Amino acid sequence: MHFLKRQKGCKSMVVRTKLLSDFKDMKKILRDPILLTTIIFVIIILLTFIIYPLYSVLNESFVENGRFTTSSYIRIFSNRDFQNTLKNTLILGVVVGVLSTAIGFIFAYANVYLDTGLAKLFDIVSILPIVSPPFVLGLSAILLFGQQGIITKRLLGIQNANIYGFKGLVMVQVMTFFPVAYLVLKGLLLNMDPALEEASRNMGASTSKTFLKVTLPLMTPGIANAFLLVFIEAVADFANPMLIGGNYSTLATQIYLQAIGNYDMQGGSTIAVILLSLSILLFVVEKYLVEKRSYITVTGKSSRKRELITDHRIVLPIKFICLGVTIFVISFYILVPIGGLFKTWGVNFSLTLNHFKYVFNIGLKPFTDTIFLSAVATPITGILSMIIAFLIQRKKFIGRSFVEFASLLAMAVPGTVLGIGYILAYNTKPLLLTGTAAIIIIAFIMRSLPVGVRSGVAALAQIDPSIEEAAQDLGANTFQVFTSITLPLIRPAFFSGLVYSFVRSMTAVSAVIFLISARHNLLTTQIMAQADAGRFGVACAYSTILIFIVYAAVYIMNFALTKMQVGQQEII
Amino acid sequence: MDSKGVYIQELTKIYIDPKGNQIKAVDNISVNIKPGEFVTLLGPSGCGKTTTLRMIAGFEIPSSGNIYLGDKKINDLPPDKRDTAMVFQSYALFPHYNVFDNIAYGLKIKKLPAQEIRNKVSKILETIGLQGMEKRFPNQLSGGQQQRIALARALIMEPGVLLFDEPLSNLDAKLRVYMRSEIRRIQRQFGITAIYVTHDQSEAMSLSDKIIIMNEGIIEQIGTPLEIYYSPKTEFVADFIGIANFLEAKIISKKSDKAIILLQGKEIEVAYSGDKKPGEKCKLIIRPETVKISKTGQFKGIVKSSTFMGSYQEYTVECGSHTVQIHDVNPKVKTVFSEGEDVGIELLPENIHII
Numbered sequence: 001m002h003f004l005k006r007q008k009g010c011k012s013m014v015v016r017t018k019l020l021s022d023f024k025d026m027k028k029i030l031r032d033p034i035l036l037t038t039i040i041f042v043i044i045i046l047l048t049f050i051i052y053p054l055y056s057v058l059n060e061s062f063v064e065n066g067r068f069t070t071s072s073y074i075r076i077f078s079n080r081d082f083q084n085t086l087k088n089t090l091i092l093g094v095v096v097g098v099l100s101t102a103i104g105f106i107f108a109y110a111n112v113y114l115d116t117g118l119a120k121l122f123d124i125v126s127i128l129p130i131v132s133p134p135f136v137l138g139l140s141a142i143l144l145f146g147q148q149g150i151i152t153k154r155l156l157g158i159q160n161a162n163i164y165g166f167k168g169l170v171m172v173q174v175m176t177f178f179p180v181a182y183l184v185l186k187g188l189l190l191n192m193d194p195a196l197e198e199a200s201r202n203m204g205a206s207t208s209k210t211f212l213k214v215t216l217p218l219m220t221p222g223i224a225n226a227f228l229l230v231f232i233e234a235v236a237d238f239a240n241p242m243l244i245g246g247n248y249s250t251l252a253t254q255i256y257l258q259a260i261g262n263y264d265m266q267g268g269s270t271i272a273v274i275l276l277s278l279s280i281l282l283f284v285v286e287k288y289l290v291e292k293r294s295y296i297t298v299t300g301k302s303s304r305k306r307e308l309i310t311d312h313r314i315v316l317p318i319k320f321i322c323l324g325v326t327i328f329v330i331s332f333y334i335l336v337p338i339g340g341l342f343k344t345w346g347v348n349f350s351l352t353l354n355h356f357k358y359v360f361n362i363g364l365k366p367f368t369d370t371i372f373l374s375a376v377a378t379p380i381t382g383i384l385s386m387i388i389a390f391l392i393q394r395k396k397f398i399g400r401s402f403v404e405f406a407s408l409l410a411m412a413v414p415g416t417v418l419g420i421g422y423i424l425a426y427n428t429k430p431l432l433l434t435g436t437a438a439i440i441i442i443a444f445i446m447r448s449l450p451v452g453v454r455s456g457v458a459a460l461a462q463i464d465p466s467i468e469e470a471a472q473d474l475g476a477n478t479f480q481v482f483t484s485i486t487l488p489l490i491r492p493a494f495f496s497g498l499v500y501s502f503v504r505s506m507t508a509v510s511a512v513i514f515l516i517s518a519r520h521n522l523l524t525t526q527i528m529a530q531a532d533a534g535r536f537g538v539a540c541a542y543s544t545i546l547i548f549i550v551y552a553a554v555y556i557m558n559f560a561l562t563k564m565q566v567g568q569q570e571i572i
Numbered sequence: 573m574d575s576k577g578v579y580i581q582e583l584t585k586i587y588i589d590p591k592g593n594q595i596k597a598v599d600n601i602s603v604n605i606k607p608g609e610f611v612t613l614l615g616p617s618g619c620g621k622t623t624t625l626r627m628i629a630g631f632e633i634p635s636s637g638n639i640y641l642g643d644k645k646i647n648d649l650p651p652d653k654r655d656t657a658m659v660f661q662s663y664a665l666f667p668h669y670n671v672f673d674n675i676a677y678g679l680k681i682k683k684l685p686a687q688e689i690r691n692k693v694s695k696i697l698e699t700i701g702l703q704g705m706e707k708r709f710p711n712q713l714s715g716g717q718q719q720r721i722a723l724a725r726a727l728i729m730e731p732g733v734l735l736f737d738e739p740l741s742n743l744d745a746k747l748r749v750y751m752r753s754e755i756r757r758i759q760r761q762f763g764i765t766a767i768y769v770t771h772d773q774s775e776a777m778s779l780s781d782k783i784i785i786m787n788e789g790i791i792e793q794i795g796t797p798l799e800i801y802y803s804p805k806t807e808f809v810a811d812f813i814g815i816a817n818f819l820e821a822k823i824i825s826k827k828s829d830k831a832i833i834l835l836q837g838k839e840i841e842v843a844y845s846g847d848k849k850p851g852e853k854c855k856l857i858i859r860p861e862t863v864k865i866s867k868t869g870q871f872k873g874i875v876k877s878s879t880f881m882g883s884y885q886e887y888t889v890e891c892g893s894h895t896v897q898i899h900d901v902n903p904k905v906k907t908v909f910s911e912g913e914d915v916g917i918e919l920l921p922e923n924i925h926i927i
Binding site for chain 2: 027028031032464466467469470471472473474475476477480484485488489
């Protein structure tokens with residue numbers, strides 16, 4: 001839009017001709033009823049389930065007795081506790097952002113540049129936290145470093161060790177989010193042309209000088225990008241602060257505590273608006289300032305394989321750090337199933353299956369509910385996100401930028417903000433959805449949608465549009481083109497979207513915690529409730545089963561995928 | 573096959589660039605293409621030829637003007653409802669379908685009986701010489717084979733008009749020449765109307781009944797390859813097609829279809845039916861292979877460069893205020909002049925074209 005500023009004189013003309021061209025392209029849409037219906041349907045979905053809940057939050061925070069007021073903001077901002085919470089959140093975001101980016105960078109560098117011989121292991125370890133349920137790391141942290149922790153109490157003999165609070169939270173969040181930084185930075189390093197560094201070495205710079213003067217400066221925008229992404233996630237995180245944050249309150253948990261704990265919807269909404277503004281601000285900075293400045297084009301693979309560094313003075317220390325983190329992460333994961341097998345952690349280490357028995361005695365309802373709701377949400381998310389990606393990437397229509405904006409927005413919206421929005425928006429007619437299964441399914445869908453859309457758009461960008469034009473030219477209508485050509489061609493993105501959506505739904509907490517009712521019980525909320533009550537053994541048992549279900553599902557889907565893609569190599 | 577004519581009436585396409593400026597990609601063009609004709613849209617990149625083709629196919633919406641296929645106006649029909657079939661520059665074969673399914677795609681959409689589809693596909697595979705390839709996938713085919721599949725996929729639809737968007741540009745030179753003749757042979761065999769977009773003049777020359785030269789959104793000239801080459805209407809056309817010498821001259825007198833011109837102090841009688849009057853300046857267009865070079869000749873000159881090009885010797889001769897390029901064919905049996913030599917050159921009046 002910045003070109004508008006430069007040409008103020010003809011601004012209105014520009015807008016008019018732009019609209020005119022949109023209308024001209026609309027003619028193409030209007031003669032295509034299937035496409036038109038789809039567009040209208042998508043816009044209504046996005047308006048109803050993303051924009052309207054956010055509007056409801058805004059409305060709740062600003063309107064009292066039908067009148068506009070800022071009194072709620074004045075009340076919140078003058079509150080000491082809130083000021084602390086805001087400060088806490090920002091400090092947490094910065095600390096976790098810096099540490100995660102640093103670890104992510106070391107891992108990425110080790111994997112792309114160094115001959116460690118362990119690249120595969122590091123890769124798995126750094127992706128593990130992304131697909132794991134949210135409470136796993138927190139639970140392990142308590143088992144290791146809590147009051148009864150085996151490291152704190154058994155090894156170090158510390159009485160009354162306190163893992164709850166800032167330090168514990170930072171530890172757990174860094175482990176949760178460094179993979180985000182890792183993936184971003186690895187992608188960039190892989191795309192860095194080795195010739196740049198070779199040129200530097202060729203002109204007489206040492207390895208370290210090349211790293212400091214070439215590699216690192218080229219990575220700066222990428223590092224800033226990774227930092228911001230982690231910051232956004234850390235600030236929006238709900239599960240970890242809830243479990244291990246103790247008195248260290250953050251904005252995301254405060255929304256829940258205000259709205260559900262204190263029945264103060266207005267207060268909760270106000271904090272939600274503040275958190276949302278923060279997230280969107282960071283997101284915009286990330287998306288439009290940092291991402292654009294990247295020197296490295298992410299498209300296209302590097303021309304040649306990089307000569308891996310084998311110099312022991314460089315490889316050994318980095319390998320040592322990565323191994324340390326790896327052992328740390330793995331031990332955290334091993335601990336959870338083990339934790340479910342002991343009678344009382346830290347006090348009575350006798351083996352028992354009682355916790356698992358207890359879980360099954362409560363009933364299978366949390367399992368069936370979670371699996372059922374996720375299984376319903378998954379295919380809908382998959383199809384809807386591919387349709388939206390298709391519209392954004394391939395079609396021109398009035399409202400296209402809205403569709404793009406709304407699906408990006410959903411990525412920036414923290415789960416708790418969406419959650420409070422949903423209870424505010426859907427507790428009155430005509431959309432009386434509170435307490436139904438539908439609202440939980442919709443929340444699942446909207447939470448996974450943005451990532452699906454993004455990968456769909458990326459996949460479509462790789463495919464020559466004339467393939468779809470050819471189909472249309474041969475007489476296929478938009479629906480036939482989408483089902484017979486587009487969807488099969490972006491099948492990998494579609495199926496990985498399904499897997500992602502299922503995992504994400506199975507492990508969701510932040511948004512749905514507002515929406516569960518006696519009628520529907522989710523595994524994640526069970527884990528939280530049990531850990532809250534101090535029954536760590538039971539929480540571990542639940543987590544173990546959840547991890548098992550998630551991995552089984554991922555495995556089955558991957559298996560089905562490879563089965564279906566027999567002969568796939570011949571095709572693409 | 574029911575091939576149809578295409579009538580384009582005052583067609584205009586305006587784009588709006590990111591700065592908000594209007595860009596006329598196609599500027600008020602009108603063309604009448606007869607049934608069964610092979611017509612090429614030829615021009616440099618950005619001249620509007622592809623946009624025109626895509627408007628005929630329905631992928632772009634005209635800003636104004638009409639397109640008729642046969643006697644039916646097709647402006648408002650989406651691409652899938654138009655009786656056109658296109659061969660794409662990138663072939664656009666469906667990578668997840670094998671050869672059979674690629675070719676049969678349009679017929680399946682039409683819901684033709686399976687047996688009929690099988691018959692048609694095997695017949696068309698025979699026509700393009702790729703029998704037995706039904707089960708192959710596009711990435712198992714060579715570029716030339718993919719090209720033929722793309723052609724078959726369009727042809728099997730028996731469209732009113734076949735559209736080609738630079739279909740040979742991804743092939744190597746030898747294959748391009750071969751495919752060119754294949755396309756021409758098949759088009760003749762089916763008697764189908766074809767509109768072909770290219771920027772390659774030799775492709776246009778060898779394929780077309782009619783060439784439409786486009787430049788910056790407008791039509792510079794429509795004519796047979798012969799007319800376009802020997803009687804270009806504008807300097808752009810003369811320059812774009814082949815190599816041309818442009819010599820300044822003056823018209824001295826004019827009869828009904830002849831004119832006497834003055835070139836470097838010599839009077840020459842040349843065929844001319846344009847509207848320039850005696851006394852006016854004009855430009856002569858002379859193709860380099862039509863100029864004779866010898867020891868003596870009409871005009872004296874000095875050889876500035878002499879290069880052996882294989883089938884001809886290329887000379888640049890300075891001749892008074894003019895520089896003339898000459899292609900002397902089969903130099904092995906001729907005297908070859910070298911740089912700095914005095915020569916004479918001779919222009920044949922029937923090879924001089926006035927614009």
